[in-house]
Amino acid sequence: MVNDIKFADAQGGIITLSVHWNNPVTGKDFSDTTEAVSHILPGGSHSAVFNRMLDAVARVAQDAKRSDGTPIPIIFRPLHENLGAWFWWGATHASTAEFKELFRYIVNYLRDIKGIHNHLYAYPPSGTFNKDTTDYMASYPGDDWVDVFGLDDYADNIPDWIPRVIRDLGVLEKVAEKHGKITAFTEFGRKDIPKSSKDYGHYDFYSKLREALAKDTSHIAYMIT
16 A cells, blocks of 8 residues: 555655544444444543554555655545444444544544654545535534545436535535635545446546536545546
């Protein structure tokens, strides 16, 4: 992974990392929604297990250096899509207070204990949110722990989805600006890649989305498909 980061950085790429951590309580994969968050916070029965997971993240950041020794900047996106129910850190498996505490703990552990200073931290809930963003901001860890406001969203009905996601990103831009943060489309794609070019084929989907973003959300820093 470190070699891949060095290669991408040398091409002028923006490096982002996310993690699909196994459930630290059961050892099963990220889709095992057995309660875990309360057990991995400081003092919990599995806090040492989770610390070892964070140690692995720290090693990547420590080893990701340019030839002159300069640390490579990495946008780290932990606990993504937390408004959904498909990860063990999701909204239906951890309280809002537990989520915020865990996010802050991750940043504090990596930054203050492990001395990682080449991370920027992205906060990327998933899907659409209400127009005043109260649901998006309900689990927001706070300005001291977040650098990037993100959005993860996948397209189904393309003609309806593009204007909706443009609206959401526009709303998010305004909120991020108030907090002095970067806005990014941190993960997106099609739910159903068509086998033919009919009905918004592969190329058409991306070009139409890019055109809409460039027109209406000019401050989106990057997008990941």
